[in-house]
Amino acid sequence: MSALLDPLVKAVRSRVVSGLDYVELRADDVVETSIELRESSIESVTRKFECGHSARILKSGRWGFAVSDGVRDVSETITEAVKAASALSRTAVSDTSLHGVKPVKMDIPSKARIPLNEVDLAEKVSYLTSICRNATKADRRMTTTKASYSDITGDRVLVTSEGTEVRQSLSHAYLKTSASGNTSGRLVSARDEIGTVTRGWERFTEDGSGDKIVERLARKARLQMDGVSCKRGTHPCVISPKVSGMLAHEALGHLSEADLFAAGAFNGLEGARVASEAVTMVDSPWIEDGFGNITADDEGVLPKTVTLIDKGLIGAQMTNREWAARLDIEPTGNARAESYRVPPLIRMRNTYFERGDVSLDEMLEDKKFGYYCVDVSGGQAESNSSFQVSIQECYEIVKGELGRPVRSLAISGVATKSLALIDGVGRDFDFESSYCGKLLQAMPTSDGGPHLSFKKGGVVFGGSA
Amino acid sequence: MSKACATETAVLHVLDEVVASARRQKVAEFDAYAICTRTRRVTIERELVSSADSIMATGLHVRVCVDGKVGGASCNEFDRRATSECIDHAVRIANLMESDKNWSGFPSSSKKYPSVSGLYDTSVASLDVPVMSMMAEEMIDGARSVSKDVSAPYGAVESTGRTVGVTNSSGMRSVMSETELQALICCVAGSGESISPDCEESGQSRSCDLRIDKIGERAGWIAEKSTHILDAKTEECDVVFSPMSLGAGNDGLLNVVLSEAFSGQNTHQGISFLAGRLGEPIWSEHVTINDNPLLSGRCGSRPFDDEGIAAQKTRLVNKGTLVGYVWDSYHGSISGEGSTGNAIRDLSSGTVGAAPLCLQVMPDRGSMKSLIESVDHGYLVWGCQGSHTSNTETGGFSFVASPGLLIKNGEVVGGVRGSMVSGNVTDLMKNVERVGADVVDFGSALMPSILFRNVKITTG
Numbered sequence: 001m002s003a004l005l006d007p008l009v010k011a012v013r014s015r016v017v018s019g020l021d022y023v024e025l026r027a028d029d030v031v032e033t034s035i036e037l038r039e040s041s042i043e044s045v046t047r048k049f050e051c052g053h054s055a056r057i058l059k060s061g062r063w064g065f066a067v068s069d070g071v072r073d074v075s076e077t078i079t080e081a082v083k084a085a086s087a088l089s090r091t092a093v094s095d096t097s098l099h100g101v102k103p104v105k106m107d108i109p110s111k112a113r114i115p116l117n118e119v120d121l122a123e124k125v126s127y128l129t130s131i132c133r134n135a136t137k138a139d140r141r142m143t144t145t146k147a148s149y150s151d152i153t154g155d156r157v158l159v160t161s162e163g164t165e166v167r168q169s170l171s172h173a174y175l176k177t178s179a180s181g182n183t184s185g186r187l188v189s190a191r192d193e194i195g196t197v198t199r200g201w202e203r204f205t206e207d208g209s210g211d212k213i214v215e216r217l218a219r220k221a222r223l224q225m226d227g228v229s230c231k232r233g234t235h236p237c238v239i240s241p242k243v244s245g246m247l248a249h250e251a252l253g254h255l256s257e258a259d260l261f262a263a264g265a266f267n268g269l270e271g272a273r274v275a276s277e278a279v280t281m282v283d284s285p286w287i288e289d290g291f292g293n294i295t296a297d298d299e300g301v302l303p304k305t306v307t308l309i310d311k312g313l314i315g316a317q318m319t320n321r322e323w324a325a326r327l328d329i330e331p332t333g334n335a336r337a338e339s340y341r342v343p344p345l346i347r348m349r350n351t352y353f354e355r356g357d358v359s360l361d362e363m364l365e366d367k368k369f370g371y372y373c374v375d376v377s378g379g380q381a382e383s384n385s386s387f388q389v390s391i392q393e394c395y396e397i398v399k400g401e402l403g404r405p406v407r408s409l410a411i412s413g414v415a416t417k418s419l420a421l422i423d424g425v426g427r428d429f430d431f432e433s434s435y436c437g438k439l440l441q442a443m444p445t446s447d448g449g450p451h452l453s454f455k456k457g458g459v460v461f462g463g464s465a
Numbered sequence: 466m467s468k469a470c471a472t473e474t475a476v477l478h479v480l481d482e483v484v485a486s487a488r489r490q491k492v493a494e495f496d497a498y499a500i501c502t503r504t505r506r507v508t509i510e511r512e513l514v515s516s517a518d519s520i521m522a523t524g525l526h527v528r529v530c531v532d533g534k535v536g537g538a539s540c541n542e543f544d545r546r547a548t549s550e551c552i553d554h555a556v557r558i559a560n561l562m563e564s565d566k567n568w569s570g571f572p573s574s575s576k577k578y579p580s581v582s583g584l585y586d587t588s589v590a591s592l593d594v595p596v597m598s599m600m601a602e603e604m605i606d607g608a609r610s611v612s613k614d615v616s617a618p619y620g621a622v623e624s625t626g627r628t629v630g631v632t633n634s635s636g637m638r639s640v641m642s643e644t645e646l647q648a649l650i651c652c653v654a655g656s657g658e659s660i661s662p663d664c665e666e667s668g669q670s671r672s673c674d675l676r677i678d679k680i681g682e683r684a685g686w687i688a689e690k691s692t693h694i695l696d697a698k699t700e701e702c703d704v705v706f707s708p709m710s711l712g713a714g715n716d717g718l719l720n721v722v723l724s725e726a727f728s729g730q731n732t733h734q735g736i737s738f739l740a741g742r743l744g745e746p747i748w749s750e751h752v753t754i755n756d757n758p759l760l761s762g763r764c765g766s767r768p769f770d771d772e773g774i775a776a777q778k779t780r781l782v783n784k785g786t787l788v789g790y791v792w793d794s795y796h797g798s799i800s801g802e803g804s805t806g807n808a809i810r811d812l813s814s815g816t817v818g819a820a821p822l823c824l825q826v827m828p829d830r831g832s833m834k835s836l837i838e839s840v841d842h843g844y845l846v847w848g849c850q851g852s853h854t855s856n857t858e859t860g861g862f863s864f865v866a867s868p869g870l871l872i873k874n875g876e877v878v879g880g881v882r883g884s885m886v887s888g889n890v891t892d893l894m895k896n897v898e899r900v901g902a903d904v905v906d907f908g909s910a911l912m913p914s915i916l917f918r919n920v921k922i923t924t925g
Contacts, residue, residue, distance in 0.1 A: 069541050
């Protein structure tokens, strides 16, 4: 028993839970370290200590949720959640049930070799300062470089009335860097992000990671400075693993989350062909260095890989226990919560297209004119499968060869139509780490795949901003 | 004692604990910010109220300065041990830092706070789950009243009571309470290829005066209109932007870009396209913008900022000419401009920077309908899909109009799919033709609808 687990276990065994369909208690006791740098100046260093818990209960088919600081009055929090569920109007949902699962008892240790909380703040600051300083030196036109680093260490626990007890030792870290410059009176900027939810400080120091960040930042900023404008309209294009990952996540992944599926463009298309047989896409709970890796989800479900698009056909949906019961399928372990402060939602983990058998050269060679999109800076999808992706590294393709760099731009399309226009799936694979937002919860995910080639009509280029 | 008074007492108590701890630990320079929120929320899922939440949260952020070296720490528990540890950690961090030659101390409370009315409404603070459930159902009914084809996959009604306090070693000791009622609904209509995009509509207020049914009706109307799909073409034409597409906190184009661009901190660091342009006529003369946190009952209004400095009205753009930026005390001091009472504190990262508290694009005349009626051929942008990816340093943007609608002869005739809108905020604001009078409160922005000329539209 731990100091965090004990009060939750005691509360879930107390009389306060009698008569309830289900009780789920979650608690965090964590320390978050944040460092903000500009050039070599430290703008802020802060340590945040957070300890709190929440209760999510199901009573007569109705959900109630309550949050409180510390872990002293867990029974009171359960009572508050019961009050909330009981006060819902008579016409509110009253038939919610959960798919049965076998209770699990797990202790998930951190896999960090160099624990984040054992690294001196001074070492972290020195590492970030070096990145900012070297990025500025890389090109004299670079005027401002910034680094935002945060890590979270500590314990997270889950206890349910069904007997599940999961204790997890957290080791989350994320670094976002940006470089801005000015060329002929025109401002440009580029950014880079890396993160881990499984490793420790070694994620930032091994394999020359800091130097690679500087190299990537400098290259992207230079391309923005020297790039030409993109031609508005639709063009044949090749997208890199990072961009195909963004497409997998934004345009297709969200549509396969069971809570969004019913109101989305995939509804009614179950099993329908939306792409060629070469296209398969999955959401996996674990890949090497994945930012979306989980061992158990936040309902205590052991997670499975879900095939969202199976050889071009619309495949399975990602579920939590509630939606698994509704759809009468096995839960996939996609219930994830940002922290104890919010209830779990159906979220992706590591979402990617599977490899194909085409090389990048083969994709480029048949294109007289088009674009090669390499790196992204964000994106968004809608339930009608419309997607928008911001591109921060892009090149022209001219007569099968890479041409001039292109300034920042955005691409868009309607995924249900775009997928059908994929005419090549690469044999390589890579992914990126980022945070996905859904109903104001930010969740670490990885998105990736191989290079993909699109015919004209698959992707719209919105012009350089 | 009212709930607000009790919470204010608790917040002042924790701030006094910080002062006592700092004295015990012989820390001469410090500041502290404490916040206590109580939120109730009912959630809509698949057109039904599906759950109720009750959330209590507290937060404390402390900064200390030791020999010109500044460190910070925060925690979420209001007790003596936690406050003492917070100070202790902040001191340890400060000791790792180098001395900041620009440091000029924490601000003093020299200016009297303005009187800002309508920030706290007991009827919002005491809203309970049954009443909020009924409000959510009223919003769903409003959406359904448009057409049986309209459904509401998600939405929420949320009431928040919040108390904020600031203290520092220069004698600051301030506390305020505020309430906020927010309602959001997403509607979709149609199916298959004619399915509408997510049509979100929201409203927020300090009091219970929200027309909840109208929020549902507007979302339902736009979803229903979006199912009749028409072809768009690549062109430059007139575009009416709805208040939501410009002012929403997460993805309203002007709110996203201008909140960063007007920050004195960013202009000082050269990472704003407005840097170095004070006094220049940069935009259309139809554009006047204030930061005005002194307006009665607005969700961005408040008497003091996150450092405890008196809030003020600051003119930023006067008939197209850039006349001001907003400042926190540190960056205002470095630049020589002084604070405008615009410090914003991020409890997680510990940063204190400058941003508009209530960005007010001054309204002119007419409703969004009258703006639409003045367009022979053009588009109505209701939402900006991907505008959060806009480059706030350069002002560049490229998003999908979603929902986007085609205007013909002064009327909305149907929806368009995948139409991209791109350009630069500076160019866009030069092309303002008319500003509406239909102001919507988004908290951090008060935004009317606006008609722009020569906007770049790209289709596939």
